[in-house]
Each structure stands twice: as C-alpha cells, then as structure tokens.
Amino acid sequence: MFKIVKREEMAEGTVILNEIEAPLIAKKAKPGQFVILKADEDGERIPLTMAETDKEKGTVTIIYMVVGKSTALFRDLKVGDTFQDVIGPLGKPTHLEKQGKVICVGGGTGVAVLHPITRAMKDVGNEVVCIIGARTKDLLILEEQMKNASHDLRVCTDDGSYGHHGFVTDVMKEVLEGGNIKEVVAIGPVPMMKAVSNITKEYDVPTLVSLNPIMVDGTGMCGGCRVSVGGETKFACVDGPEFDGHQVDFDELTLRLNAYLEDEKNCHEEYCTIRDAQ
C-alpha cells in the first residue's frame, strides 16, 4: 500500500497532484522515468511520468488530468488514502548533458513531466528557455516552479487570457530564430509534440519528446506500447518513454491511443453517474 501524503487540485480541479510514499522508487528515480499506479483490487494499471521525487521523504509526485474512470478513481483518493500498487521507476531516464542553450516546451499536464527535466537541464549547466502553454489562464499549471527551474520562462494561452496569445509553437519559433539552440524537449499532448517536432525539423534542432501510450506491465512484456520510431517498432516502456521527435510516427500513436476510447467513455460515464448518485 502506498499512502498519499499530499494532495492538491490545479487548473480548476481538472488536474490533481498526489505526493505518494514510495521510498524504494524515490531512491532510484531519475528525471524522465515513470511509475505505474493502480488504485484498488479491480483497478487498471496506469502509467504516469513522475513530476517530482523526494529521496529524503521517500515520496514520488504525480500530476495528472482526470480523463477517464481510472484517473477519476485517483482523484477521489484523499490524503491518508492509499494506492494499492505503485511500480517503478520504469523507462529510461532523460539523457542529460551540458550542450549550451536548450528549449523546454510543455503543454497541459505535460508541464508537470517537463518540470524535473527542465530543472535537471539547468543543473547540468545548460541555458534553459522554457515555454509553457494552456488553453486558458486558469488551466495553466506550475508557472512558479517552471520559472525557478529555467532561466527564461515564456507563457502562452490559446485564448490570450494570459501571457502570449497563441500556441507554444509560435513562441518557440521566435526563440529558434534567435539561433544557436542545441536541443528542444517537448512534452504535452500528441498534436503539440507533433507540431513542435515538425518545426524543429525545419531548423534542424534535435528534439526529444516523452510518450505515454497505452501499456499494461511497463517492463517490455506486453508490447501494447509499441510506437514506430524511424520506421522501427519500439516499446515505449523500455526503449523510451523519450524518443527523437523527428522520427516518431505521431499519427500512428494518436490512432493507437484511441484503441479503447469507446470502452473508456462508457466506463467513466457509468462511474460518474454512480458517484453523483451517492
């Protein structure tokens, strides 16, 4: 059992932060790695990239958007409640080295995953420009933390309610135009990562994306998380979750992410109906 020691709501309650006691995982985890969580006996195994780890306290932090029944179950857990299972750390850590000037781009809850990577990029001596975005001001998360983790934070909202009016890609283009960017790390919704990768390809800047496909075990056993990277099939759980954005087949990834869309929708609606009735 893995106890929740801290819980926060962000982005008008659509995004939840859970800090969970998992000392063995906290001790080993590195930026870019993920955990698999399962709420209870009949729960689904959900992979989430860690947003924070605290070796001293022995905790890992996840930040997720409530999108289906499983994340709705997670949302309903309070401080002191437990996840039945937390497994990790899984996947390969982010490759970190001092390169010079880099851009970290985050959208939606991807910002949570981007945070420890951004900080680590800065810690190894890179000059980090960070660009984060959301649909509207109230849905923006971790602005303060990202400011501290980078040298230069730019914020965008699709509706112009805060920061730059427009997409993260617009701002990224400006920064790329300034030249001498060694690497871009982009984490967020698939369309965002695809758009970022298309642009950086034009500028010939290496680009890292972090993928979160459907998976079961997270140890390379099921092959459910296969993605096409440079025409080769890779397992995101053991070969990733980070890949060269210029090589990833994002269209295939999108189709595969929708594999259980109907089932998930029905299941979530049923859960919400029952929950609201109580």
Add this chain to the structure above:
Amino acid sequence: MAEKAAKPVKNPRVAMPEQDPQVRARNFLEVPTGYTNKMAQEEAARCLQCKKPACVAGCPVGVDIPGFIDLISQGDITGSIRNLWSKNALPAVCGRVCPQEIQCEGLCILGKKGDPVAIGNLERYAADWERSNGTGELPPTQAPTGKKIAVVGSGPSGLTVAGDLIVKGHDVTIYEAFHKAGGVLVYGIPEFRLPKEIVAQEINFLERLGVKLECNAVVGRTVSIDELFEQGYDAVYIGVGAGLPRFMNIPGENLVGILSANEYLTRANLMKAYKFPDVDTPIPIGKNVVVLGAGNVAMDSARTAMRLGAESVKIVYRRSREEMPARAAEIHHAEEEGIEMYLLTNPTKYLGNEKGRLIGMECLKMELGEPDDSGRRRPIPIEGSEFEMDCDLCIVAVGSGANPLLTSETPDMELNKWGYVHTEEKTGKTTKKGVWAGGDIVTGAATVILAMGAGREAADSMHDYLTLGW
C-alpha cells in the same frame, strides 16, 4: 487428461468429467471438473505399483508417483498430498497443466497396450481434496540456518526454489514485478484451465511456510541484484521468465486490434478484463478473431477470444497439424469449442481501415518441403495462393524472446547469443557468484514443469552452496 482412446481397451482409464463444449465455450469456469472420490479410487487401483517405476524417471521433479497413488487407493489422501509436497510445491497446478502425456504418463507401462494411469488427474485430485478437506497442517521444516535467499520472479521455477529452500530452513523472500504473485500461472494461463484461486492457495501455502513476498518490485529497476547482496542476501535465484513478445514483422502490425498474446492474456487473466466493465481494464472483443501460432499460448488465446463472444476464431499456422507445438489435449479442447484451424497458412500483411483499425489479413497457402534445422519439414509458399480473410482482432502468439530488463542491468552475468542467461548444467549456477537462474530466462519459452525442474536443481545447488560453499 481426457483424450478418448482410439479403440476400446481393456481396463480403460477413468474419464475426467468435463463441462460440455457448447456451454464452456462461453464461460470462464474450469473445463475439467475433477474426479469424485470414487473415480479417484478406481483410477488409483489401476496403477501396477511397478518396482522400477518408469513414470518417476519421466517427472522433472521426481514425484514418488506409485507412492502417492497407493496412498489414494488406501483412502489416505492426507498422506498422499504430503507425499506429493515432499517433491512438488505446486501439485494442484501440475496436475492441471503438466504435459503428462510426454512425461510420467508417456512412460507408464499400462500405456504400452492401453491407457496409462491418469497420473495428472490423480495429482490434481489429491491437491483439490486437501484444499477442501485438509487440516491445513504444514509439512515439517528444518531449523533456521540464518541464510537469506532472494528469489526474483514468482512463476513456477521461483515458487519451486522458494518452497524447497524454506523447508531446508533458509529465509526466503520472493520479488515479483507485477502486483500479484504467480508469474505465468496468473497472467498467462487462463482461468478455465487453471483457476486463479488455486494459484493463490498454492502461494498462500508457501507464505504459511514462511516465504515472504514483495510484489511491485521490478528487479533491475526498483532494486538491482548487487543491491540485494548489499541488503544481506546470501544467494539469489533468477526466474523471471522469457517475457519479450515476438511479433511477425509484417506490414501493418501496429494497427489497432493486433495484440501480443502476452498483452491479450495479461489483460484477460491478471487484470480480469473478461469482467469489464466490473473491473477497470478493457480488452478488445473481436468478432472475427485470428490467432497466429499453434502452441499452448495460441490455444489459450483462441479459447479466451471465443469465451469473450467472438463469432469466429481461427488459428493460423504455417506448418501442418503434426508440427503444432500445443498439447494434443489443448488442440482437442479448442476444436471441440469451435476454434477453426487454418493450417499451412502464413499471414503476409495486415489490412487496416482509415481509422488505423485492423479489418483483415492477407495470407499465403504453404506446402511442406524438406526438413529444416529444427527437424521439422520446412513450409514453402505456394505461388499465387494469396487470399484475404476478415479479421478485426489478431493475437500474435508466435513465441517470446529474452526480456533484457534485468539482464542488461547485471553486466557481470554471462548471457548466450540470444540473451538468455548462461548457466551450468544440472546446477543452474550463473557466472555471477551467488546467483542461480532457471526456467524460461535460461531455456527460452518452455513448460511450467521444466521450469520447476530447473528450480529444483538450482535449489539443491543453492543449499549446497549455503551449507558447504561455492
């Protein structure tokens, strides 16, 4: 098992009662329902009690077969199960899933002229009897030795090592990557062939003997082998299974609706997705299902798809019936349940729609040529024989390779060219001091009982090491 003899024989074996094929093809209850006391007595009485029993030589863990059967015929089932436990920690499992026809029963003297003794059915009977009627009294264990053992993986070989070493007085902890123990017994073999309740009870038996269980522990990630030694373990056994699914590597393989058998069966068995939406893990329900491959895993996948409501389920296999690696009984059960066999057929391409979903498959007809390296006749494509079949769910059950998750993090342990762990024959010793390995991570995908046999040999060697030295 319940194969019917080709012609009437004198003194036939007592047939195992089974659920009707029409009924069971749509439920997940166990197919064979088990001997009654009377049936077991009758079958046990058939054993000739050979002075030099050939059956025992055919058992990878050396069960005293005439001994436990004699105790059944005397009505001493408690004695019988204790006799079994002395050689086999998992009799309820082995009675169900061992390929007895090529092991103990294959060597039974009665089989020369008629039906061999139904050793598997009797083993199952004794274990099931103990579970429902037994006193729960544990077999004796030796005084604590103070030695600590870590077993990595809770599949059949790991459980055997744990069971053997705990009774010898060692302190045993099993590390399991999944959230539930049992390995292939819980994620791979379906409920209708091996009820999970039975696996849970066998594991509970080991826990009552003092074995500790750490689930959610991915050795190689959460903790390394060297860290286990740092934590004070004296020896480590690696029984992590093969666990890397093979695919066909033909066009269209990443369409939605194509799953490895590992994924499909893990969803169905470990995650109990056949109860979706009562549980939260979904599983694709196919209308026209194709299973690629013809081993036991392929049969399990096909029979699962049928139970989940498929209209048609086809096994597609490039060789002929003779080369099918599945047990005859499994093939027989599958066919009884309406699974169709498309033999000498090789898939060449998956066909998808605009939504990236599987809608069909292109195949080629094959014929058999000269024997290949495996000694089996090589399938050769028949030119111009391409045809398409409708298919909205395809389960790829063409075997597995070595999962590098643990081995790549243990560089000082030698592997062979396929990535399997190199071990010394008869002992299971690896090239890393204090580390043994066995089961599928050494041999490649094989059977439950062979993994248990490897576990038994390793446990003996580990005990020698712990008491005598490397």
